[in-house]
Amino acid sequence: MRPTPSQTVGPFYGYALPFGGGGDLVPPGHPGAISVHGYVYDGAGDPIPDALLEFWQADEAGNLDGKPGSMRRDDVDGSFAGRDGVTFTGFARVATDLAGHWTLHTVRPGEVPYIAVCVFARGLLHHLYTRVYLDDTGDALLTALPADRRATLVAAPERDGVYRFDIRLQGEGETVFLDLG
Amino acid sequence: MPEPLSQETISREIAALAAESDGGDHPARDYPPYRSSGLRHPHRPLVAPPEAYAELRGPVFGASDVTPLDADLTRQHPGEPLGERITVTGRVTDRDGRPVRGQLVEVWQANASGRYPHQRDQHPAPLDPNFTGTGRCLTDADGRYAFTTIKPGAYPWKNHVNAWRPAHIHFSVFGTAFAQRLVTQMYFPGDPLFPYDPILQSVTDDKARERLVAAYDHGLSEPEWSLGYRWDIVLDGPAATWMEEGR
Ligand SMILES: [Fe+3]
Numbered sequence: 443m444r445p446t447p448s449q450t451v452g453p454f455y456g457y458a459l460p461f462g463g464g465g466d467l468v469p470p471g472h473p474g475a476i477s478v479h480g481y482v483y484d485g486a487g488d489p490i491p492d493a494l495l496e497f498w499q500a501d502e503a504g505n506l507d508g509k510p511g512s513m514r515r516d517d518v519d520g521s522f523a524g525r526d527g528v529t530f531t532g533f534a535r536v537a538t539d540l541a542g543h544w545t546l547h548t549v550r551p552g553e554v555p556y557i558a559v560c561v562f563a564r565g566l567l568h569h570l571y572t573r574v575y576l577d578d579t580g581d582a583l584l585t586a587l588p589a590d591r592r593a594t595l596v597a598a599p600e601r602d603g604v605y606r607f608d609i610r611l612q613g614e615g616e617t618v619f620l621d622l623g
Numbered sequence: 624m625p626e627p628l629s630q631e632t633i634s635r636e637i638a639a640l641a642a643e644s645d646g647g648d649h650p651a652r653d654y655p656p657y658r659s660s661g662l663r664h665p666h667r668p669l670v671a672p673p674e675a676y677a678e679l680r681g682p683v684f685g686a687s688d689v690t691p692l693d694a695d696l697t698r699q700h701p702g703e704p705l706g707e708r709i710t711v712t713g714r715v716t717d718r719d720g721r722p723v724r725g726q727l728v729e730v731w732q733a734n735a736s737g738r739y740p741h742q743r744d745q746h747p748a749p750l751d752p753n754f755t756g757t758g759r760c761l762t763d764a765d766g767r768y769a770f771t772t773i774k775p776g777a778y779p780w781k782n783h784v785n786a787w788r789p790a791h792i793h794f795s796v797f798g799t800a801f802a803q804r805l806v807t808q809m810y811f812p813g814d815p816l817f818p819y820d821p822i823l824q825s826v827t828d829d830k831a832r833e834r835l836v837a838a839y840d841h842g843l844s845e846p847e848w849s850l851g852y853r854w855d856i857v858l859d860g861p862a863a864t865w866m867e868e869g870r
Contacts, residue, residue, distance in 0.1 A: 443718050445859035446834050447826040448649045449808040450657075452793060454739040458731030458757040459795060485662035498682055498801045506677060510685025520690050520699070533682030551677075558677040560804050565659030567650035567825050569806060570669075571678065582673040611663050621669035622678050622802035623861045 448568040453492050455562075456537060460494070461513045461522045465536035467497075467548040469527045474502065478574060478597055478605045479545040482538050482561070485612030489542020493563040495609075497534040497546055497574075504553025508532045555579045556595075561609060561619075571620040574607050587618060594618050628658075628783040630819060637824045644827035648859065656821035658782055678802040679861060684727040684761060694760040696730075696772040704754035706735025706773030708849040711837065714766040715796055715856045717803065722766025723858060729759045729795040730770055737776030737790075746778050771849065777816055789816035789823060796856055803860030810836045811852070 451459075468475050482493040500506045512531040516523040525531065536544045551557060556573040575596045578584060584592050594617045597605035609617050636656040652664035697704055711730075715723040733739050733756060736748035740755055758770050775790045791808040798804065810823060817823055826832040834857075843851020 443716065443720055443857045444831065444834065445648050445718060446805060446807055446856045447831050448805060449793075449822060449825075449835070450659075451795075451806045452808075454733075454741045454744060455731060455793065455795075456741055457739075457755065458729060458793070485664075485666075488662075490663070496804070498677055498680075500677060506680040508680065508683035510683050511687050512682065512684070514687045515690045515693070517690055520692055531682065554676045556677065558801050560801065562806055563663055565657070565661075565663035566652060567654055567657065567660060567664075567822075568652050569804060570652075570665065571802070573672075583670070586673055587670070612666055616665055616667050618667075619665050619669050620678075621671040622675060623671070 450564060450567050451494055451562040453564040455494060456492075460535060460537040463524045464513075465534050465544065465546045466525065467499075467530065467532070467534050467546070469525075470547070472549065474549050475547060476550060476576075476603045476605060477545060477547050478557070478607055479543065480606050480608040481542045482544070482563070482609045483542065483611065487613070489538070490563055490611070491538055491540045491542050493538045493542070493544075493561060495536050495538070495544055496560040496562075497536075497548070497557050498560075499532055499548065499557040500551040500554040501530045501532060502549050502552045504551065506532070506554065550576060555581045559609075561611075563611075566611070570611070571622055572609065572617050573620070576605060591618050630783060630785050633783045633786075633821055634819065637818075637821060641824065641827050646828045648828070648831050650825035650827075654821065654825040657825055675802070675861075679800050681797060681799055681801040681803070684725070684797070688727065689759050689761055694758055694770050696754065696756060696758045696770065699755055700753040702753040704734065704751050704773050706751075706754075708771070709774050709852060710769060710771050710843060710845070710849050711792065711809070711852045711854060712767065712769040712843065713853050713855040715762050715768060715858065716766050717798065717858050717860070722764070723762055723798050724764055724766060726762050726797045726799070727759060728762060728768040730757070730772070730792050732756045732772065732775040732792045733778055735773050735776050737778035748776070748778070774811065774850075782821060787816050787819065789814040789820050794856070796858065798858040798860055800860055803858040805856070805858055808835065809854050812836055812839055
């Protein structure tokens with residue numbers, strides 16, 4: 443069967459897709475918690491204030507089964523109840539703010555050396571996949587890339603437990619985006 | 624001062640790109656008639672990773688992530704929204720026709736006047752206090768989703784002079800693999816704005832573009848209540864063999 447074509451997420455997803463605590467895979471103070479943050483830039487080097495990022499990763503033990511509860515709902519009034527603070531769902535969703543900045547609070551994935559990322563934006567007709575590697579490991583994708591391109595996939599440690607990862611959609615320092623078939 | 628960008632110019636660009644369509648299922652990320660794509664598409668070719676693990680699995684949603692009312696966009700406020708009440712339903716499958724079960728489908732749309740309740744939407748059309756225009760549901764064992772809503776209106780945008788989006792509902796769909804993720808838009812049959820819209824026309828293959836248009840289904844219409852539309856969704860993504868080999 444032929445697939446349904448992609449279309450842009452457009453500018454007005456903001457009241458539909460993001461949800462409270464969308465970037466908080468673990469609660470504050472969680473043992474081993476790390477923060478990954480950065481900007482999304484366009485081809486002119488300007489930050490993109492209306493990008494939407496989704497993250498999907500293994501838990502600390504390397505488990506990729508995923509769990510429900512990322513966008514838990516309140517059965518009384520239908521509002522978002524927030525995650526339960528116990529279950530690691532593996533899924534996060536963060537809209538960039540007006541400065542083009544995003545933040546993810548999570549833990550290091552076990553076994554799988556990267557956090558998978560899906561990028562949506564107004565002006566982007568088909569989403570893009572990339573990966574956040576927390577170290578320049580010997581992973582097959584990193585090894586296959588020339589050094590300057592490889593660097594776009596490796597988050598830079600800023601201070602204890604805080605990593606910087608910018609996404610450049612186009613031009614100098616363009617992030618490596620993936621063809622997943 | 625630059626000439627205002629006319630529909631004629633955009634339509635000429637649309638026609639030229641349609642004439643050289645490669646028959647692809649998805650829009651090119653670089654589609655000049657949609658001006659916003661200019662600085663927001665990669666110049667470098669995508670890289671096929673030698674290995675994928677996480678992307679072959681995907682997030683899981685469950686009973687706690689939706690309430691039954693989330694699928695009825697007409698019942699989220701004390702009053703009834705204005706507009707033509709409709710139901711939209713269909714199946715989500717993978718390319719082999721296998722149902723995508725228990726996965727999350729999210730929708731958002733303008734109200735009947737073509738206005739989003741977003742502060743950047745400055746279209747001088749009325750907001751509807753009884754309509755927000757967001758919904759979600761989980762697909763059933765057969766991959767089926769269903770929403771009750773109102774038919775959205777067309778709305779103007781700034782791509783060029785006299786640019787109007789045909790009426791559409793935005794859809795976000797998850798597959799069983801993260802690599803099957805889809806965000807798209809569903810259109811209504813027979814809309815006269817189709818040929819003028821660079822976002823719909825970014826899908827340059829005629830057959831592929833038709834797959835974005837729902838079918839009116841009289842059997843789904845409910846007497847004295849609502850009109851029915853059917854729209855099936857096929858998720859792209861890793862070929863079945865690729866997934867089984869876990870390459
Ligand atoms: Fe829209």
